[in-house]
Amino acid sequence: MAELSYRDAVIRGIAQEMERDERVVMIGEDIAKAGGVFKATVGLYDRFGPRRVRDTPISEQAILGAAMGAAMTGLRPIAEIMFSDFIAVCFDYIANEFPKTRYMTNGQMGCPLVVRTGNGGGVRFGAQHSQSVENWSMMIPGLKVVAPSSPADVVGLMAAAIRDNDPVIFHEHKALYATKGEVPDGEIIDTLGTAKILKAGSDCTIVALAMMVPRSLEAAAILERDHGIKAEVVDLRSLVPLDTRTILGSVAKTGRLFTVEENPRLCGWGAEIASIVADEAFWDLDGPIVRITTPHIPLPAADHLEDLAIPSVDRIVARVSRVMNG
């Protein structure tokens, strides 16, 4: 067991799989000699060489298209889209190409690749470098969508994503890169589609993803200490596959559901979870399902405004305590 940063966990997860399988290759802008704009690929070029860790021009369509062509014909590429906002530039591949390959060809070929991308806000980059875009991918049949919150999960889920035979969009949270956590030694392989209960509780369930997980955990501690509310915190870890069993099990125990999302409110993933719970566990509920989200706005750059937009620990505490005591 060693303490590792989220950033170093990305490197360790990739290195583990590159060591194991020569078909795993990496492409992206500035990922090789420069080690990535977030330094999340530092050392991989030196370790695996220019053949396996390759810089590309600023050509997002070519990056994802080439990754797809290589994946279809036998490699296991990891393609980096530097900031998740840029996925919009090459969305054809995410929406029309990767996910439909297997279905349209009646199973003749698949597209086993990983798109890694720096997702999320909180670092004052403004509206075109700060978005949480996991919903963009979630709605498309054929994709898998992952967003880990801790270094240990990054290593294990990265390995699982690389070994998966479907295209996986892997959201690394920009504001979490510097955070640290204990990571077990040796090879780690996690399982996609498994949520984790990070704090047990009996009064309500808080479902969160990525940066909203540590904030929800902090909020849960305050809720318990200051308001006597025992919240159970569920880290979804992946949106597709979605671990509805854990969500429904938790709601059956607590009777209340809050979702905490960084993405803007309209059509956020929390709406899907609310819908599933309302459909399938309505009689377990003791009150309304409440979504805590960023408002339906682009993110501002000003620090105090960005802090107001993205759900904060205080906002989570205030909203949960008001609803629970209301």
Place this chain on the structure above:
Amino acid sequence: MNRKGGTTAVTVQSANDDIGIEKRLELYRLQVEIRDCEKRAYDLFMQNLIKGTSHLSLGQEAIAAAFGVAMEKNDKSFCTYRGHAHTLARGVGMEKMLGELMLRDVGLMRGKGGSMHLTSVEHGVMGSYAIIGAHLPIACGSAWRAQYLGEPDVAVCFFGDGTTNIGAFHEALNFAAIWKLPVVFVCENNLYMEYTPIHEVIPVENPAGDRAGAYGLEKIVIDGNDADVVFRTARAAIEKARAGEGPSLIEALTYRHSGHSRADPAKYRPSGELEKWLERDPLKIYRARLEEHGVAGDTIAAIEAESKRKVDEATEVCKASPPAPVELLTTDVYADGGWAWRN
């Protein structure tokens, strides 16, 4: 198929020919079969036995056929929604193709793909892409894999003149050039971007040829209606790619005899234009070429008769095939064969 008989009759006269009579007969056979199969597709549309849409390449057969003959079995081809010809040219059977157009169980993808998504991995037909330009970077990826693993296959990527204005075209050309990828880009310039003359939307004479220099590539503009010309160009470009000398961008000038799609009567074409191009019909050119090379009229007639017989036979097989089975609706969304996105 009495191709062998025809070969024997004319081998001596063609001994010094760089293409050779066997390949010439293959080039003609493919062009005729593609023509007949696409004409049948049109007829089946008229009978409402093919639904949806379809993009025929009547008049453009020489390009697909020539590349089909020039490519090795393991080479990979990437085509567009106008991809019937390229699919047949790799050796996919007519019943598989017409069956897919008719959305029957016998089709290539058992009806799940349709006319615009023909794929046959076993023949190296790595998909027909219905978003203009998307497949150029994908072909680069296949070429990258070949280069990375030291495998000898070349990726050949077909697209229309309209594609040359999309970003992916330029990204792919740059990418292939800097990585020296074994890929051959083939622009079939049929003069129209869907309904609009290509010259109204580009500032240069040759949509692909004039842009090749921007990626350090040679300008190659050829007569796309002469299968010999296309074959020689294809062979050279594929050999160059296989030798590790990087990509080529070929612009083959041609003309589609019908509209963009089923819905398009092509009324925008100036009068006389179609007639002029019908004079340069690739089948007509190639029939004359075979005659010049001493191929007997009987041999040519036998190829034509055999093609018609194949199309008739395939049509009957397809008509007798059941529609795509209902259980296919939810198969193969994910690699486990199913569609489950939750536990």
